[in-house]
Amino acid sequence: MKFKRIVVLTLIAMLLSTLAVGCGNDAEPEGGAPADQSENIKVGWVYIGVPGDYGWTYAHNQGREYMEDEIPGVESIVLENVPEGADAERSFEQLAQEGCSIIFGTSFGYGDAMLAVAKKYPDIKFMHATGLETADNLGTYFGRIYQARYLSGMVAGAMTENNQLGYVAAFPIPEVVRGINAFTLGVLAVNPEATVKVVWTNTWFDPTKEKEAAKSLLETGCDVIAQHQDTAEPQVAAEEAGKYSIGYNNDMKEFAPNANLTSPIWNWGPFYVDTIKSVMDGSWTSEAYWGGLDEGIVDLAPISDKVPAEVVEQVEAKKQAMTDKEWDVFMGPIKAQDGSEKVAQGQVLTDAEMLSMDWFVAGVLGNL
Amino acid sequence: MAKIKLIRREKESPLARVLVPVTSVLMAFAVGWIILALAGHNPVLVYQKLYNGALGSSYAVSETMVKAIPLMVAGLAVSLAFKMKLWNIGAEGQIYMGALAASWIALNLGQSSGPWLVIPLMMIAAFAAGACWGLVPGVLKAYWQVNETIITLMLNYVAISWVDYLVFGPWKDPNSMGFPLTPIFAPAAQLPTWGDSRVHLGLILAMVIAIIFYLSIQYTRWGYEVRVMGESSAAARYAGMNVTKNIMLVMLISGGIAGIAGMIEVSGITHRLQQGISPGYGYTAIIVAWLARLNPLAIIMVAFLFGALLVGGFAVQIVGVSFSITQVLQGTVLFFLLAGEIFINYKVVLAHKEVL
Numbered sequence: 001m002k003f004k005r006i007v008v009l010t011l012i013a014m015l016l017s018t019l020a021v022g023c024g025n026d027a028e029p030e031g032g033a034p035a036d037q038s039e040n041i042k043v044g045w046v047y048i049g050v051p052g053d054y055g056w057t058y059a060h061n062q063g064r065e066y067m068e069d070e071i072p073g074v075e076s077i078v079l080e081n082v083p084e085g086a087d088a089e090r091s092f093e094q095l096a097q098e099g100c101s102i103i104f105g106t107s108f109g110y111g112d113a114m115l116a117v118a119k120k121y122p123d124i125k126f127m128h129a130t131g132l133e134t135a136d137n138l139g140t141y142f143g144r145i146y147q148a149r150y151l152s153g154m155v156a157g158a159m160t161e162n163n164q165l166g167y168v169a170a171f172p173i174p175e176v177v178r179g180i181n182a183f184t185l186g187v188l189a190v191n192p193e194a195t196v197k198v199v200w201t202n203t204w205f206d207p208t209k210e211k212e213a214a215k216s217l218l219e220t221g222c223d224v225i226a227q228h229q230d231t232a233e234p235q236v237a238a239e240e241a242g243k244y245s246i247g248y249n250n251d252m253k254e255f256a257p258n259a260n261l262t263s264p265i266w267n268w269g270p271f272y273v274d275t276i277k278s279v280m281d282g283s284w285t286s287e288a289y290w291g292g293l294d295e296g297i298v299d300l301a302p303i304s305d306k307v308p309a310e311v312v313e314q315v316e317a318k319k320q321a322m323t324d325k326e327w328d329v330f331m332g333p334i335k336a337q338d339g340s341e342k343v344a345q346g347q348v349l350t351d352a353e354m355l356s357m358d359w360f361v362a363g364v365l366g367n368l
Numbered sequence: 369m370a371k372i373k374l375i376r377r378e379k380e381s382p383l384a385r386v387l388v389p390v391t392s393v394l395m396a397f398a399v400g401w402i403i404l405a406l407a408g409h410n411p412v413l414v415y416q417k418l419y420n421g422a423l424g425s426s427y428a429v430s431e432t433m434v435k436a437i438p439l440m441v442a443g444l445a446v447s448l449a450f451k452m453k454l455w456n457i458g459a460e461g462q463i464y465m466g467a468l469a470a471s472w473i474a475l476n477l478g479q480s481s482g483p484w485l486v487i488p489l490m491m492i493a494a495f496a497a498g499a500c501w502g503l504v505p506g507v508l509k510a511y512w513q514v515n516e517t518i519i520t521l522m523l524n525y526v527a528i529s530w531v532d533y534l535v536f537g538p539w540k541d542p543n544s545m546g547f548p549l550t551p552i553f554a555p556a557a558q559l560p561t562w563g564d565s566r567v568h569l570g571l572i573l574a575m576v577i578a579i580i581f582y583l584s585i586q587y588t589r590w591g592y593e594v595r596v597m598g599e600s601s602a603a604a605r606y607a608g609m610n611v612t613k614n615i616m617l618v619m620l621i622s623g624g625i626a627g628i629a630g631m632i633e634v635s636g637i638t639h640r641l642q643q644g645i646s647p648g649y650g651y652t653a654i655i656v657a658w659l660a661r662l663n664p665l666a667i668i669m670v671a672f673l674f675g676a677l678l679v680g681g682f683a684v685q686i687v688g689v690s691f692s693i694t695q696v697l698q699g700t701v702l703f704f705l706l707a708g709e710i711f712i713n714y715k716v717v718l719a720h721k722e723v724l
Contacts, residue, residue: 050690077685079682080691083647086438086637086638089566094421094686173547174546
């Protein structure tokens with residue numbers, strides 16, 4: 001008896017819920033059957049995380065939404081939380097089968113999968129964020145976030161009271177090492193006495209671990225926490241301890257209203273717009289894109305009021321110098337961790353040297 | 369006044385064995401329907417995509433198979449231990465150790481030797497490494513009654529850290545610009561695949577393991593002993609069976625099979641050792657093993673259906689369903705399947721008070 005009643009109720013609930021959707025769909029068609037097919041192209045994204053991380057994937061998703069506003073009629077298809085192992089190749093293949101004209105992958109570990117699928121679908125363009133290998137229809141894209149990290153280091157260096165800064169870092173790979181070095185050089189530029197202590201979490205996305213790592217740094221006396229992770233948890237730890245923090249990926253002010261000083265941020269939107277437009281008008285070519293402050297793909301979030309005006313001025317001046325390409329972060333003289341001279345006066349590191357960086361500058365406390 | 373009562377079935381009903389899981393899945397989809405509709409999706413479209421993404425084309429089926437192979441092998445591995453009521457939840461770590469050992473062979477011999485030598489050697493190495501990872505908790509359990517659940521679980525983290533150490537350190541490809549990857553294996557160290565799909569020899573291997581497992585548990589003296597020891601180790605001891613030896617042996621074989629799962633994943637799919645080669649196959653395998661009621665032949669089937677659920681889950685994102693909703697759907701299916709188990713062993717009767 002009861003069972004029957006449950007079945008009937010369930011069926012009614014299903015019907016009602018479907019009706020609700022039906023109405024919703026009438027009011028607002030959802031890309032399913034677009035009016036004008038000819039103008040439409042499909043664009044695919046494969047995310048390593050979820051937009052709700054408020055970090056790396058969030059920034060890419062912001063860029064995607066910006067693109068949707070800028071180029072009406074583009075249908076974007078997103079696959080979230082795709083692991084780098086066996087699942088990656090299928091995800092790119094599925095987007096290719098869906099008829100995407102260009103597919104973006106946002107994690108380094110997608111390299112093999114993207115290369116394999118790009119080979120199978122020569123007419124589809126592929127763009128691999130932080131990637132290494134390119135092909136005729138496979139490009140890579142990334143930004144010189146180290147420039148913004150240097151600027152954030154200047155802010156941090158000026159605000160520390162006991163000259164001990166902490167850095168919660170994901171993995172000892174060149175991208176992260178470069179960021180730590182740039183940050184430290186920024187710190188030392190305004191505060192030669194300071195040191196930057198590094199803790200590795202060996203994860204991109206693990207809110208608990210990131211927060212614990214930040215806490216361990218705070219307990220050893222660090223009073224500014226910077227980070228290279230996918231979430232804002234290190235900021236939250238600094239906020240709770242009443243210390244300062246430097247965010248990453250996005251303006252992390254809302255997660256740490258008191259602790260937040262500034263954040264090096266990504267601004268993928270305009271890049272996505274330009275790339276997709278170039279696919280639409282046929283001018284796309286495979287390249288290894290690595291834009292900097294001058295292109296606007298990386299930037300520094302607004303600096304907190306707590307930072308003295310003269311520091312902000314100094315930061316602005318350095319930012320201008322980098323935007324005008326008069327100066328860059330890895331310009332000699334730079335000392336390595338052991339005190340030996342790594343980059344001589346008047347020398348500048350090449351892109352290849354920066355992209356394969358596996359050494360720390362003097363002032364970093366930590367091991368690779 | 370009617371009252372619902374559960375009465376244990378005297379004999380497991382074969383009809384219930386089939387009907388209950390099917391009904392469970394249907395009910396899960398009905399609940400999922402409501403969840404999807406409330407989240408603003410068209411359930412028909414979503415279920416269509418779920419089916420198409422997992423089983424709707426030969427490509428989809430091949431990818432479901434790719435996902436299912438490690439689940440089959442790891443599911444077989446844990447169910448052997450479970451037969452003896454040894455809770456080996458360390459398949460994840462055993463997978464990583466197997467992958468590590470296989471990679472060592474591939475990186476050192478892949479260039480200089482043919483596949484007929486390299487692939488069997490990779491298998492032996494993977495089995496040995498996984499077996500070691502299973503034997504340690506096995507010995508601790510056999511001689512000192514140390515809880516194997518905790519030891520196998522903790523060894524998972526140790527194994528993952530070993531792989532991390534190697535791919536970030538000594539085994540890192542010098543041409544990878546510092547990224548944590550070993551070089552790609554030579555063709556001799558890659559498992560052959562079926563046509564242009566990614567389905568690899570691991571599928572045959574999984575079936576062979578399943579058949580050997582089935583035959584030896586069902587028809588050999590040793591298999592009989594394992595079953596008896598699973599029911600009651602005291603009775604087994606009284607009957608003169610060597611329980612201590614068998615705990616170690618079963619943990620060794622269980623770990624070894626899981627090690628093979630790691631080998632086929634690096635040799636058949638990733639073609640190099642890297643982080644995250646197993647996104648939790650060792651844990652999912654536990655669910656697969658239980659849903660298949662530890663029956664090796666059923667594991668092959670259940671792993672395939674489970675692979676379909678996982679692969680289809682990714683596919684529905686194409687119609688705009690977010691990852692979290694997909695997980696809710698998958699969780700609902702699991703919940704109903706596991707909850708439904710009770711109706712296989714028990715029947716529901718409406719009892720009136722006066723009858724009592």
